[in-house]
Amino acid sequence: MLVNADLHIHSCFSMATSKDMLIENIAPKSLEKGLKLVGTGDAFHPKWLDIIRQSTEYKGDGIYSRGDCDFVLTTEVEGKHKVHHVIIIPDLDIAHELSAKLVSSNKFIDGRPKTPLGGAELLELVREYDCMIGPAHSFTPWTGMYKYYDSIYDCYDKRPDFVELGLSADTDMADCIKELSDFVFLSNSDAHSPWPHRLGREFNQIEMDDVSFSSLKKAFKHKTVKANYGMLPNLGKYHMTACTKCYKLVDPIIAKENKMICSCGGRIKKGVDYRISEIADFSQPKHPSHRPPYVHLMPLGELISMVYDKGVTTKTVQGIWQKMVDNFGPEIDVLIKTPLDEIEKIDSDVSLAIQGFREKTLNITPGGGGKYGEISFSEDFNKTEKKESVTTLDSFF
The missing domain is CATH 3.20.20.140 (Metal-dependent hydrolases)
Structure with a gap:
């Protein structure tokens, strides 16, 4: 099973x-x-x-x-x-x-x-x-x-x-x-x-x-x-090398030259991306035969939050999230399996957001230094005449 x-x-x-x-x-x-x-x-x-x-x-x-x-x-x-x-x-x-x-x-x-x-x-x-x-x-x-x-x-x-x-x-x-x-x-x-x-x-x-x-x-x-x-x-908050105070992304080589101190005076933390490059044996992944696929996700609540430009824990966002789950089953099914035309019947803009997630057309500003990455819609989403918004993932932890 x-x-x-x-x-x-x-x-x-x-x-x-x-x-x-x-x-x-x-x-x-x-x-x-x-x-x-x-x-x-x-x-x-x-x-x-x-x-x-x-x-x-x-x-x-x-x-x-x-x-x-x-x-x-x-x-x-x-x-x-x-x-x-x-x-x-x-x-x-x-x-x-x-x-x-x-x-x-x-x-x-x-x-x-x-x-x-x-x-x-x-x-x-x-x-x-x-x-x-x-x-x-x-x-x-x-x-x-x-x-x-x-x-x-x-x-x-x-x-x-x-x-x-x-x-x-x-x-x-x-x-x-x-x-x-x-x-x-x-x-x-x-x-x-x-x-x-x-x-x-x-x-x-x-x-x-x-x-x-x-x-x-x-x-x-x-x-x-x-x-x-x-x-x-x-989207992880330690993916890139960045300052823990101002969260500016910093080139790891420059960071080391400056003794891991940012121009703002804050401490720079080495990102996961760079740390792996330091200890990596291969420049490209070599997956063993037993390695399963890795399926990338974005939480449905965050996508709805972007559409409505409201906090992910607000009644509006949570209400739409609950409606999606009640109609189509567990969140993973809504994100990956449910036909977009079915989602569109409940909320056309959320359908567009899920489409953007599936087609990898959402914009991502990488995270680092303790701040989660930011996700935003591509220009195509503005055709729905919704206000462009950016939501951070800092509320995740």
């Missing part, structure tokens, strides 16, 4: 997350996005584990369900050198035991615990409990594994179970690195709120025997991820 899975999100207990990140809200919104399996996030936080136990029904083999939405226990941990790791856990009892064993000063405060343990130590610890582990948003300049290490084996010593790409990278970029050719790639949302333009903005389509922890582990081992879905990487 094919399962759409977003395996990295956060709960209301992580810093800078919505208080609405509760199972009762995540489950229905996940289904509307077209997801079947969702990582719980924050599974080393005792209070969140209690909420999971109270809010779900245990189906066995690591799966906790709320209605038709299934959850598997996951957490993100910040380890040595501020490198972030995603861990997938077999059940609540193991999550409690590992949480108790993890050396961390903030695990009762923040859903994303910090520990002095390095990647190799974390791998050894969680593998004792049959967990899976891999680097979170591997290339991002603040907390990605490749931010500090030039090789994944320098971090983990042994081979981890997967590599999460992050919002600022995709398969074409990662497959320029030879050592990653044997790894399963994951594209996950890292969502901090249940808004539909955040939750499920990236996900994976996985061939599984059934929805279970064992089947997920088998899928990674046998590389049966059939597709990765995710944002265009240049």
Whole structure:
């Protein structure tokens, strides 16, 4: 069976997350996005584990369900050198035991615990409990594994179970690195709120025997991820080298010559695009035979926001989004499968926006330095006599 899975999100207990990140809200919104399996996030936080136990029904083999939405226990941990790791856990009892064993000063405060343990130590610890582990948003300049290490084996010593790409990278970029050719790639949302333009903005389509922890582990081992879905990487907020204060894009060579200090006095952060070029073995991607397609997405809410020149969380935008989903099914179907003439019957301008997304005619200003990229319509859209607008993706995180 094919399962759409977003395996990295956060709960209301992580810093800078919505208080609405509760199972009762995540489950229905996940289904509307077209997801079947969702990582719980924050599974080393005792209070969140209690909420999971109270809010779900245990189906066995690591799966906790709320209605038709299934959850598997996951957490993100910040380890040595501020490198972030995603861990997938077999059940609540193991999550409690590992949480108790993890050396961390903030695990009762923040859903994303910090520990002095390095990647190799974390791998050894969680593998004792049959967990899976891999680097979170591997290339991002603040907390990605490749931010500090030039090789994944320098971090983990042994081979981890997967590599999460992050919002600022995709398969074409990662497959320029030879050592990653044997790894399963994951594209996950890292969502901090249940808004539909955040939750499920990236996900994976996985061939599984059934929805279970064992089947997920088998899928990674046998590389049966059939597709990765995710944002265009240049919309990611760390895609290009840029200033973290004024967000001006800066040539990486010039940035290094100026000791990574911008003319405005702000700090320049190396972009994912340039970081990958530094460690790449190939100038063009070399995809292994097991590598599935990477399908680029733009959240439907952002497209509607552009059409109406209103915030993505406004009643207008959310109302139209809900109408689209109610009429045509999950958001992924609206974006990719639903005939444009059917969408046009509900909203002709939104139909044009989706057409622009499908035909890749939307304008994109790349993101960097902590600011998401900007998307705007091409000149053709102005023929509808709508006001031209630009919307940023800064509200994503």
